[in-house]
Amino acid sequence: MDRPQLGLPVGGDANLVLNRDSSVEEVMVADDSETNSESTSSQESPQRFSVLKFQEEWLFLQNQDEALTTLRQRALSGGLRGCRLRSVCWKLLLGILTGGNPQQWVQQIKQIRNNYVDLFDKVKINPWLDMDTDLDNPLSQDAESPWHQYFCDQELQNVIKMDVVRTFPGVEFFRDEKIQQAMVNILFCYARDHPSMCYRQGMHEILAPLLFVVHCDYQTYVNTVGVNKSSSDPMQTILDPTYVEEDTYAVFAKVMFAIQGSYQISNVEPSNTGYFPTNSTPTSPVSEVLNQLDWIKEHLLAPLDPELHQHLQQMDVTLALFGIRWLRLLFGREFPLQDLLVLWDAVFAEGNMFQLVNYIVVAMLMAIRHQLLTSDHTSCLTILMRYPSMEVSKIIDHALFLKNPMAYHQPYQTVSYFHPSASAGVQSNMNPIANKKRPHKLDKKEKSEASFLSNRFKRLSLRRSSQSDSISVNNDNSSSIIEGFMLDDPAVVRGELKHCRAVMSLVQLKLAQYHTVLEQCVPHTNIAAQQALTGIHELCSLLDPHRPSPSPSPSSFDVEPAYEVGEVQLTPSTTPTPTNLPPPRSEIDMTIFKRPQGQPVETSDNVVQSPVKK
Secondary structure: OOOOOOOOOOOOOEEEEEOOOOOEEEEEOOOHHHOOOOOOHHHHHHHHHHHHHHHHHHHHHHOOOOOOHHHHHHHHOOOOOOOOOHHHHHHHHOOOOOOOOHHHHHHHHHHHHHHHHHHHHHHOOOOOOOOOOOOOOOOOOOOOOHHHHHHHHHHHHHHHHHHHOOOOOOOHHHHOHHHHHHHHHHHHHHHHHOOOOOOOOOHHHHHHHHHHHHHHHHHHHHHHOOOOOOOOOHHHHHOOHHHHHHHHHHHHHHHHHHOHHHOOEEOOOOOOOOOOOOOOOOOOOEEHHHHHHHHHHHHHHHHHOHHHHHHHHHOOOOOHHHHHHHHHOOOOOOOOHHHHHHHHHHHHHHOOOOOHHHHHHHHHHHHOHHHHHOOOHHHHHHHHHOOOOOOHHHHHHHHHHHHOOOOOOOOOOOOOOOOOOOOOOOOOOOOOOOOOOOOOOOOHHHHHHHHHHHHHHHHHHHHHHHHHOOOOOOOOOOOOEEOOEEOOOHHHHHHHHHHHHHHHHHHHHHHHHHHHHHHHHOOOOOHHHHHHHHHHHHHHHHOOOOOOOOOOOHHHOOOOOOOOOOOOOOOOOOOOOOOOOOOOOOOOOOEEEOOOOOOOOOOHHHEEEOOOOO
């Protein structure tokens, strides 16, 4: 077992850009050695801007108080998205580095690196060294034999590697052999340092995002600022890419300490090879994660949303069916990696024992409560195992409100329920209708705009469902709930409009800033780049929320033609063909009441069949 050097040459790193579908595209960063020596001052300005941003973020972390109040607030509000020093923020939030005392950071980071090196040397067994040939040999079955332990270690590393090679198969970063070997080393050292838990499947998916963040932060610093070996800059020491594996282990160990209950099984210990015994034990094993899920169900979900809790019970959908994966992987498969990191920012910032995780589970369930309440057993499991796309900031805000309603405001577009701890001494009213906020009364113009968007959402959703044939449309519910939107509530549509305008303004501002920077760097001789700049400028004008737009009219909609039964569409190249269709079958018995000649109408026996013309 060797320790690979993960520090790449300056400018030789590959950064990863993530989109909403969790797909990852590799964007190769240009090598600094290939930069033209005739670079102009305008071309150097973006790099100088990045250096200043590093120094600004570093100064922000150095000025934190001991409680990290400002940093925690920024992490809980999603302010660390795109942060260049996210790994350092995590070290502070997890207690690896001491907040408010930056003078000790260098000494602390050196200590954790030395601890990992000592642990690595301790668990690395070489039976060929100092072997007593008279008492020990490769065939020995003695538990104290170095050869026996060596073979157990090899088997455990093979088990770990089988999971590591399958980590994020679509990401080239995790296909690198050095990265895979570093993951195997970290997981093996943790397993040997924590024999009661050893290694369990799923730990590699906790480690992967941590290693990714640490590696990217360190390489971004090197590619932007550079490395001066004679410098004693504390930031350079902490962001030294030579110690990616050591620093990642320290973060991983802290995270696993907080979520060890999701992996640990009481009164059962794994073997030296990492396998848990399959034979029966005197006392049945107790999984702590099941106890945690029961607590979430009884103390959070049942009082906060009794209707959803009762529905899941009726559908026989237990929290263990999906909650074990949610807790063990810290929602790693429920959100795209970029959103997952924002979620972890909040989890790390809220407390060292990750109590916010329990409320995130409830917030995620309540965010899709309308889909679950209208689904059967199979559909509920499908939704929960393939969690729909949600805005992670709303999940975090809702979880914070559920945990402490006195400190956080209830986020918009969440189900309004009375929180038991919101008012001391007042009896809880769990009626969702009585506690629902009265919608804001809209004027005529807002009603017209809301009606237009509501109909548009209906048409788009119904068209997708009819094309895929995977979603059955219920006429009774389609008018009120479409993909999580309550279309009959004008306040929801009004809020969505405000959110869209805010996003458009932000995107327009960012594009304008990027256009200004690129316009100074791109030479006029590059025709393709100049065309791209023109396209960015056009997008800025299109994204202007104050730009007048034509009012919606029926002629702007794509109206699909309707045909009667048996009717064919006429085109210039086709002519109508006569069709011999049978007469329509009526549900009414075509009979007539006829009075025979010379006989009066006395009884109902005079009913005869209608004559058929020949």
